[in-house]
Amino acid sequence: MSSTFTSTTAAAAVAADGEDQNTAQKRLVLVGGGHAHAQVIKALKHRPESIHVTLIDRQMAASYSGMVPGCIADIYTPQETLLELAPLAKHLDHFHQATVVDIDLKQQVLHIVPQDVARRSGENSNGENDDPTISSDETRYLLQSTPKDQTQTIPFDVLSLDIGSTSRGWRTIPGAKQYTLPTRPISNLVRQFQRWTQDIELQPRPIHVVIIGAGAAGIELSMSIYGRWKDLNADLKITLLNQDMQLLTEETDWCRWKLQSLLQQRNIHVIHNCTVQEVTQDAVIATNQDSIAYTHCVWSTGAEAHDLELHPLECTDRGWIKVTSALQSTSHPNVFAAGDCCHIVDGDAPPKAGVYAVRAGPVLSHNLMQACTTSSATTTLQSYEPQTDFLKLLVCGDGKALGFRFGIPLHGKWVMQLKDHIDQQFMDYIRMDEDRDATKQYDDDASRNALQRMDARDAAELLLTEDDGDDGDNDVDYLVAWHALREMVKDASYKQEVLDHVHEIGAARMDSLKGNAVTA
Structure with missing residues (x-):
């Protein structure tokens, strides 16, 4: 399948194929303003009038993951990394800045709480919401505690989820949620890192950054932090905790040798075969009882599925939404998903990385348009074929x-x-x-x-x-x-x-x- 993305809309393609148009109004709801949905929104600009589109996201802007390490390194400003949702959503029928607290697939409705209401439920004494994610227990609480006149019900005929993922183990490892900064969601990482940088500028002191997780994201983050902070503090130490015996096991020895040489040049220390048991206020405790002191700790362990137990979508045992190669739910044909949140069951499921959400966008755009404009008997969906090797x-x-x-x-x-x-x-x-x-x-x-x-x-x-x-x-x-x-x-x-x-x-x-x- 071609990896060329075009803004020529799927609607035009449907008309050109001579498919029967379903003139009845179809309500398409997009949950999440991620990399794939950003492309869907653009493709829907010239949609038929019969398609009514609603976007729901907790934020007004989504951070583009590819540019965030450059932002950490001060190559880009935080604003330059943002995909502003409001300008995109002006071509849609509705944009709700809200939290989805329940999905009723039988009745085909979403229950949402406006973000200003949801935010207040998690505020600390300073009026800030420190928790960047929301669990099923918290959605239940929101649903039960929010006055009915402050909740909304959003009906749908076709639903698409591009909700990303959360950081693996961050909620379950003792102390992780209290004392570490997770890399997901990305926008929260950028905001908190800016605060850390301002604090170091005001109060120079010895800094020891411990990054839990030494995959590509953790490695890139370690070098970006070094590039940003090395001139702020002469006494800067960065440690990567790697669960495996070597870095990037899927790469060649030559690639790993080059990477290791770059880390050594920056005095970035790697501890291999290290599994975290607990995080305290000033140290990471490994399962072998080693204690690694830190001043700043980042949780970069990879992706974990959002807690989706409130709805009956078929998921893997790890919580990823099961979809076909057409990005269509295996249990509910009118539900689609793309990006980190899903798992392709009839093909090679790609790693959880932003590049795959970007590449899934054109296929998702086409298939959502097909689902909204043709009958189920005549719907022809495209298959998404993730690359097995890329730059x-x-x-x-x-x-x-x-x-x-x-x-x-x-x-x-x-x-x-x-x-x-x-x-x-x-x-x-x-x-x-x-x-x-x-x-x-x-x-x-x-x-x-x-x-x-x-x-x-x-x-x-x-x-x-x-x-x-x-x-x-x-x-x-x-x-x-x-x-x-x-x-x-x-x-x-x-x-x-x-x-x-x-x-x-x-x-x-x-x-x-x-x-x-x-x-x-």
């Missing part, structure tokens, strides 16, 4: 990024420029005025520059170039490098030829490094 990019916090593709590490300013280009391209697509360019495409795998294919050895040299000098003599054009990577995707023989040269050059450089180490 992974990690912010290093110093104006550079580290990438992994085809088992080789890519590092330098050009890699960060490429990441910024991809992220900005997506943000521009979401924010653009469709009336100005209604057929503009978003393609996160392709440069539209018409470039000639490079000689394989030249491509290998380019991809291994680290343009870290300030004189500009060694700069890499990220679009040229990106084009070389794309050509490798399209042509297996060319890819192999480039990789042969890559490994030859890489081996020579490793031998040179070993020789220098022995001489020293």
Whole structure:
């Protein structure tokens, strides 16, 4: 399936296919303003009048996960990472800033509590709501304690959920909720990190950041924090707690070696085979009873499903909503889900990462339009086929990024420029005025520059170039490098030829490094 995203609407495609239009009004409700739903909203701008669309989200803006590490590193402002929902929702019929407290699938209604009411239920003495998530116990409390005149009932014919996930173990490990900052939801992470930074600026002191969880997100966060705080405090220590025996087990030894060298340059310490038993006010207690002191603790253990026991949607034993490859609920055909919150049962279920929610957007848009405009007998749904291999990019916090593709590490300013280009391209697509360019495409795998294919050895040299000098003599054009990577995707023989040269050059450089180490 093509990974090109276009704002040409699914409605036009349905009409072109000659499907019978269902003229009866259909009520489509979108819960969550995540990466996939942002694209759905844009596709629905030119929907038939028979489709009535409502968006429900607890916030007025959603943070784009791809740019948050750059925000932590002070490359972007918090505002620059936001997908503002209000401008998108102006093309919809209703936008409720509210918390969904009950889903009645038999009656096909949602019960919601406006966010100003829901927020008050979790306020601390300072009038702030410290808990970024909401559990089933709390939704029950909200439903039972909120006066009926302050709750609303939202009917639906078709329902779509893009509600993300919460941080694994954060609610269940003793002390985690009280003393650590979870990486989900992302917007809360950004706000709290800003507060921490202001506090350190006002009161410089020794800082020891402990990050629980050493997956890609935790690693990227550790380097971003180092980049942001290293000039604020000379006495900065960062420790990553990794449950496995090595970092990023799915990557090659070469990629892990490069990553480890970058962490060592930043004095970021990694403790492997470490499982957290408890978090106290000033220390993390591991199951082997080791105690790791901290001044700031971040919970980055990966994704866990929201507590969805209030409704009968079929879920996995870990709580993920079961969907088909069409992103359609296996138990309720008029319910769809995308992003972290779902699990594809008839295909390869992708990892819980924002890139997959982004790529699911066009398929979800098409299928929701089909569900709203055709009868069940004639509905033709598209299948979402997640990529098994894609370009992974990690912010290093110093104006550079580290990438992994085809088992080789890519590092330098050009890699960060490429990441910024991809992220900005997506943000521009979401924010653009469709009336100005209604057929503009978003393609996160392709440069539209018409470039000639490079000689394989030249491509290998380019991809291994680290343009870290300030004189500009060694700069890499990220679009040229990106084009070389794309050509490798399209042509297996060319890819192999480039990789042969890559490994030859890489081996020579490793031998040179070993020789220098022995001489020293």
